[in-house]
Amino acid sequence: MHRVAVAGASGFAGALAAYLVQRHPRLELTTVTARADAGRRLDALYPRYRVHKELEELDPDALAERAEAALVAYPHGAAAPVVQALRERGLPVVDLSADFRLDRERYERYYQAHEAPALIDEAVYGLTELHRDDIREAKLVAAPGCYPTAALLALAPLRELARDAVVDAKSGVSGAGREATGTTHFVSVDENVSPYGVEGHRHRAELEREFGNGFPVTFTPHLVPLDQGLLASCYVTPERGVTPEEVRELFRSAYDGEPFIELADEPPGVRDVRDTNICRIHATVEPATGRVLVFAAIDNLWKGAAGQAIQDLNLMLGLDETEGLA
Amino acid sequence: MHRVAVAGASGFAGALAAYLVQRHPRLELTTVTARADAGRRLDALYPRYRVHKELEELDPDALAERAEAALVAYPHGAAAPVVQALRERGLPVVDLSADFRLDRERYERYYQAHEAPALIDEAVYGLTELHRDDIREAKLVAAPGCYPTAALLALAPLRELARDAVVDAKSGVSGAGREATGTTHFVSVDENVSPYGVEGHRHRAELEREFGNGFPVTFTPHLVPLDQGLLASCYVTPERGVTPEEVRELFRSAYDGEPFIELADEPPGVRDVRDTNICRIHATVEPATGRVLVFAAIDNLWKGAAGQAIQDLNLMLGLDETEGLA
């Protein structure tokens, strides 16, 4: 059993991470921390996860004594110093924030001044299917954002073929986080669908990171009235005419043997992947225009956050990638 | 007062049409008909509309005696013979089905053999903002589909500028009609978002009709867990670089004075237009790619069906276009 701490377990992704560690056959959850909610029990905040542990103030020394590895789920900006403190104490870390997903220049352009720039170089981008070998060797993995996870898995097999791409993404409200705001108020979301961040959502930075600045990708997120689930609908202009069969073959060969990629004959709904670490993908060609259409569905809290973090942690600890996620 | 019949009042669009006629200050609802539900009262099917009238079997002679004009809301295929019978009796008709929206060749390619082809030529496509003068003179108006209504209003001001377009549309479940099917079962839709008809939804035909076959428009509808509301997110590659201000000016000049077009500074949500005949539009340019983004929200049952039908009928009867819709 590997002893694992979850720092920042009171948010949606952190709480799920704690739950996934607790039920994991090879991990033991030793510590959960929070800031404002320190002193409360995690099962009071999230009865359904049944993690009967008290949230503590973060004490890096105490944490490092009780844990061999950590998942950090603080908000961006707040995460970097925590990650640094834990790395200094030798713990391998998977960070769920944006703090180590980007090079410094891009991070500071999309987010803010970086709190621990010296660590950026050692961080590996934790999109497991695309960076598995590096993750295995890493001591610091940055779990990708939910939108980039779905979009990159949808577009990666088309990298050679694509001239440009439009990504129209729809996310459930858990993706907006636990903070109670006008945006997350039930009455704002119910019976509504709305685009947001249309002139430059920060997750765009991760698309640029993987595809390069030159690739013209349009990315627009939408909020939809559901809890967990994210669909990326991707519209790709190919460099040359392709058949649906060619496109499907690209996906089959890219994802052959992948335990968490499911290639479907029909467009996926987000219900199909709820509470799983699976990315379900359907790719085809629109007859009228020849455009390649790819639809990728994930659970934003699982494959888009805590599930993928566990997948990465499994690799870092030398475990089977699927342990605790089936 | 103009006496008006609604033929096919038991479906979602027909029932709303009956309600809108009933509360209209210049129209009088004289007859409502249905097929399977004949004999039942409309307020038993739709308590909230409070139309205390019995649904009758269609009898064109009786209907023509009691009404000066008709709204027809039968399904495609079933509508054409009804429209023909009413036109033969001299009634001006707004048809809410697809039967008179397309030329014969396109109709028969996307739908089925046409039941009343002789009438096609007299039909005017009832997208009010684009064909107002023709509607005023028409005796037969084909109210557009919900998706084309939003997409065409979003794209029309860009017709000269656009090199291509991707339309990613999201619709509430009322757009799928009243028939109880696996698709419309609550459990299929709840906590779900799913694309459908991705290899060629029939509403594409109306986009082709207005833009010409040559214009490469990708169109993908998605079902979202809400009742009434439709958002068309449109991604347009411009022929040349444009500024957001130029784009907004195109929309301002296209829609100046339009009573049911609302140009918004922020992306609209479908809640903003629920139970109204308004199309709320936000247009901008994505800084990273220069693509023009247009978001158009309507209520699929109002501006996307029955509301627009009343708007058209007002014009046909020489009334103010907004009567009964404010």
Next chain:
Amino acid sequence: MHRVAVAGASGFAGALAAYLVQRHPRLELTTVTARADAGRRLDALYPRYRVHKELEELDPDALAERAEAALVAYPHGAAAPVVQALRERGLPVVDLSADFRLDRERYERYYQAHEAPALIDEAVYGLTELHRDDIREAKLVAAPGCYPTAALLALAPLRELARDAVVDAKSGVSGAGREATGTTHFVSVDENVSPYGVEGHRHRAELEREFGNGFPVTFTPHLVPLDQGLLASCYVTPERGVTPEEVRELFRSAYDGEPFIELADEPPGVRDVRDTNICRIHATVEPATGRVLVFAAIDNLWKGAAGQAIQDLNLMLGLDETEGLA
């Protein structure tokens, strides 16, 4: 035209009140005020109401100059001083808060110290169907809470017959107000049903007020995942055996001619009354136990708040009770 101000127009009930005044054929909306949101436009907060007015800081003198009557929709505690300031300037007022619904003793037991106790005696409890004549003469009307409105309309015709009652009420989230909290976060409400305030919700005080302390009424509210709508399911042990027909006759005679009471043959759903001022009621007798069952559905923001406030204001101003509410 009567000039009307809405003080506290940024909350859900106040914003609807402003909308209802604006579209009212005999009222003119002259002023809208808010506290935190002063300076913002009401249509920026609530696009769908299309009230294109700026929210002002409350200035009682300026308000009294521009308005002949006022609707006050501040939270309890904050409302009383505002009501007092406006009453001192001679304006008839409908207050939507709890501040004038109860005698002082009961108010201070359920809420807090009263800020304007001298006014309590002049206030009339604005449940229109039960206190119409007093409302007509009143200068200060306290619009009832949403739960008491439905429960009292359901139980009033049974007052002589009932030995006790259980009221199990279900409300949409708009009833919890606009404040963003853990309770109103989409993720807390979605796919959930939960009781709250089970050991004594404050709306119980209004039931006691009308029925007397001695009547043993159990009252439990539940939060359900929808926006607008409230259902009170009432279970009444009758003093003596009654038939369904007797029960229905009690309701028919109690509510004969009432414009906003709808007696239904089937149990109502809250959808049936959405966006209306109607209370839809079904009463019957459970064969197995002889208990009287009454189900009353309202829209909590309309008949449960702003709609009933307008109904009351109409009476105070000598207008037809239904004006602007049909």
Next chain:
Amino acid sequence: MHRVAVAGASGFAGALAAYLVQRHPRLELTTVTARADAGRRLDALYPRYRVHKELEELDPDALAERAEAALVAYPHGAAAPVVQALRERGLPVVDLSADFRLDRERYERYYQAHEAPALIDEAVYGLTELHRDDIREAKLVAAPGCYPTAALLALAPLRELARDAVVDAKSGVSGAGREATGTTHFVSVDENVSPYGVEGHRHRAELEREFGNGFPVTFTPHLVPLDQGLLASCYVTPERGVTPEEVRELFRSAYDGEPFIELADEPPGVRDVRDTNICRIHATVEPATGRVLVFAAIDNLWKGAAGQAIQDLNLMLGLDETEGLA
């Protein structure tokens, strides 16, 4: 490994039963059957369960050859002959329908003529917490209805104390089954709450069965806009005055050591038990009236159907009751 068949796996409860058998560490799913959907794959109907098996026509001989035990999830009436055929071949059976929950007289009063009356006597009512010892010995267990499961678990500890009870129950739409009807259409349920079966829902029969005909229990189900979840709000008039602490002690002693009963300090929401076999209960006393209030939340498809069926099957097979359900 015990080989298990699920007969009637295309409905909501049957499909979940198949999924639970498949992931069970001590069971092996050998056969799934269906009527209309025979020939289709179960994962085509329910992608999220990932049961990659073809649905077969029921052939009792073939089934009995491949399975040692069976879960039967056909509708009432259709289930009895299937159960009979499997019992004749010696298989222990858990039946999820109503066919073996009641004595013949009561069954035929609430349902219809019984198809296999000779088997009624050997059937044990499968509410595990109340009939565990009998279930262990049984060859035929009738899994209780979803409403009775929650109501009986809420009321059982009060049996001695209660003079009468009102059960106001709220269920998600999956409880209404997979059939697409007007009732289960998304547009009927969305933004709605509605009582149904108010003059005598069939699940009342199971309350009578356990409590005796004489106990005056009012039972009213309501449909709420969510998928999985059921809340029973129970209002009990006690024979004598009781304190909250006394009430809680009754529940603690009744359910001490129960693996699937969770006694909570606060009223439960159905989210708290989603996708679990847990019944979460809060009991208290209303200060104003002295009534005992009990709120019991379950997942109607788990503890209210397939989960409890597995719990029963575990006992029948001599396994730990919690296997495959944690």
